[in-house]
Amino acid sequence: MPERVEVTISVNGRKHRRQVEPRMHLADFLRHELGLTGTHIGCEQGVCGNCTVLVDGQAVKSCLMFAAQADGQRVTTVESLAEEELHPLQQAFKDAHALQCGYCTPGFLMAAAAIAAEGRRPSREELREELSGVICRCTGYENILIAVERYLEDRGEVEAVGG
Amino acid sequence: MKSAPFTYVRPASVEEALHVLDEQAGAARILAGGQSLVPMLQMRLMQLDALVDINRLPGLDEVRAAGAETIFGPLVRYATIERLPLVAERLPLLQCVMRFVGDPQIRNRGTIGGSLAQADPTGEVPLSCLALDATIVAASVSGTREILIDDFLVSSYTTALEPGEMITEIRFPLAPHHFAFLERNRKHNDFAVVNVAVVGRRGSDGGWSDLRIALGGVSDRVVLAVESAALLEGTTLEEDAIAQAAQLALDVIDPPTDVRGTAEYRRHLVPVYVRRALSKLRDDHEPFDA
Numbered sequence: 001m002p003e004r005v006e007v008t009i010s011v012n013g014r015k016h017r018r019q020v021e022p023r024m025h026l027a028d029f030l031r032h033e034l035g036l037t038g039t040h041i042g043c044e045q046g047v048c049g050n051c052t053v054l055v056d057g058q059a060v061k062s063c064l065m066f067a068a069q070a071d072g073q074r075v076t077t078v079e080s081l082a083e084e085e086l087h088p089l090q091q092a093f094k095d096a097h098a099l100q101c102g103y104c105t106p107g108f109l110m111a112a113a114a115i116a117a118e119g120r121r122p123s124r125e126e127l128r129e130e131l132s133g134v135i136c137r138c139t140g141y142e143n144i145l146i147a148v149e150r151y152l153e154d155r156g157e158v159e160a161v162g163g
Numbered sequence: 164m165k166s167a168p169f170t171y172v173r174p175a176s177v178e179e180a181l182h183v184l185d186e187q188a189g190a191a192r193i194l195a196g197g198q199s200l201v202p203m204l205q206m207r208l209m210q211l212d213a214l215v216d217i218n219r220l221p222g223l224d225e226v227r228a229a230g231a232e233t234i235f236g237p238l239v240r241y242a243t244i245e246r247l248p249l250v251a252e253r254l255p256l257l258q259c260v261m262r263f264v265g266d267p268q269i270r271n272r273g274t275i276g277g278s279l280a281q282a283d284p285t286g287e288v289p290l291s292c293l294a295l296d297a298t299i300v301a302a303s304v305s306g307t308r309e310i311l312i313d314d315f316l317v318s319s320y321t322t323a324l325e326p327g328e329m330i331t332e333i334r335f336p337l338a339p340h341h342f343a344f345l346e347r348n349r350k351h352n353d354f355a356v357v358n359v360a361v362v363g364r365r366g367s368d369g370g371w372s373d374l375r376i377a378l379g380g381v382s383d384r385v386v387l388a389v390e391s392a393a394l395l396e397g398t399t400l401e402e403d404a405i406a407q408a409a410q411l412a413l414d415v416i417d418p419p420t421d422v423r424g425t426a427e428y429r430r431h432l433v434p435v436y437v438r439r440a441l442s443k444l445r446d447d448h449e450p451f452d453a
């Protein structure tokens with residue numbers, strides 16, 4: 001039996017206690033232990049950013065953090081966004097045609113959610129830099145920038161994203 | 164793409180961390196931001212018996228002023244350095260280079276201590292620490308020692324740290340006010356092909372002193388162009404002098420050929436980038452304003 005450690009991680013407002021192998025990264029924890037497959041895995045070396053989630057409100061690549069490190073912390077994933085209807089950020093992506101295959105979309109949504117949660121309104125150039133940690137191979141990025149910009153403009157007051 | 168199994172240790176104190184490192188005699192490493200260590204483990208470029216996670220240790224993520232010195236805990240993250248007014252005021256070069264390290268997610272996690280221990284020959288943190296003449300404080304079960312950055316950086320991904328040692332502080336002396344930084348990348352956020360950091364002090368007579376020119380991506384570690392800087396001491400950085408110093412920088416480099424560029428290309432870039440960095444230093448000589 002490989003060695004295991006006990007972790008309690010709050011994901012989208014719900015606490016989960018599990019025994020995990022120390023080498024299990026947070027993205028695998030979310031997908032395999034909790035069945036939250038919205039967090040996508042692309043490269044497992046921190047380059048593609050598709051696995052971006054929020055840990056204590058900060059955008060991080062969940063393949064570069066072990067689940068054991070997130071013990072006691074708050075994790076927010078793409079599943080926190082939509083309830084009955086699409087979250088306005090997701091709707092903005094849909095309206096602006098900011099996705100084609102959709103594989104990278106959870107990463108962009110969470111990177112954008114981090115900006116929104118901080119209540120910031122970056123310029124187009126700043127936004128390009130802010131979102132540069134996620135790679136998209138379909139859209140050419142312009143529509144993603146448009147979607148995030150529109151969302152940040154429209155939503156007025158800061159709304160908390162997820163738990 | 165999964166790491167080999169390891170034991171996860173979350174020590175309650177630096178002493179305990181050092182004790183584990185000592186016990187494991189080289190088979191354990193510190194886990195800081197994890198932005199280099201985790202990919203290396205997952206690509207199986209490295210296999211370890213234990214990881215010592217220092218992320219919860221209190222007090223390691225602070226920056227403080229101590230007289231002329233500025234002292235960083237090893238766990239100060241890039242994102243903090245990017246935003247901290249104290250860094251803008253005292254070490255504007257260090258703040259300026261942060262935007263060139265990875266992307267926002269990487270910068271939310273990566274740490275100054277991890278970057279120094281990683282000793283990437285293109286690393287913006289080692290580069291600016293060399294330009295700013297930092298001192299590394301390393302602790303082990305047998306005590307602490309101070310290591311000058313120039314002695315600390317040994318070669319590619321290799322430092323003067325012993326297996327049982329941990330970086331506990333990074334200390335910067337008073338920095339010259341003026342700086343310039345330039346970097347050549349293949350693509351946005353990639354590791355540099357070549358980068359250059361220069362600092363100096365401009366006297367009231369327009370003459371420059373305390374110049375330091377650091378170069379990255381040009382050898383097995385970041386290097387100082389000592390002779391180039393000496394040549395410019397006391398000058399007003401006129402074009403001829405800069406051109407001569409830029410050419411002289413070729414003497415200190417031994418560039419690699421790798422996926423990011425050939426040795427020949429880097430040899431071409433170095434004088435160009437040194438010249439541009441020095442002109443920039445001369446031309447925007449207002450102290451950096453955050």
Ligand SMILES: Cc1cc2nc3c(=O)[nH]c(=O)nc-3n(C[C@H](O)[C@H](O)[C@H](O)COP(=O)(O)OP(=O)(O)OC[C@H]3O[C@@H](n4cnc5c(N)ncnc54)[C@H](O)[C@@H]3O)c2cc1C
Pocket residue numbers: 045046047192193194195196197198199200201202237263264265266269272273274275276277278280281283285286287288324328329330331352353354355
């Ligand atoms: C997509 C991507 C892009 C990147 N781009 C860049 C870039 O452009 N420029 C750049 O410089 N870097 C880049 N990096 C690497 C990044 O800067 C890392 O954060 C850094 O190299 C290591 O810092 P860390 O805190 O993450 O350390 P870790 O990954 O946790 O550790 C790295 C090494 O340092 C050791 N270590 C850590 N802390 C200590 C300590 N206090 N004492 C002793 N040893 C210690 C560890 O044991 C390990 O061997 C990139 C990484 C990724 C994934």
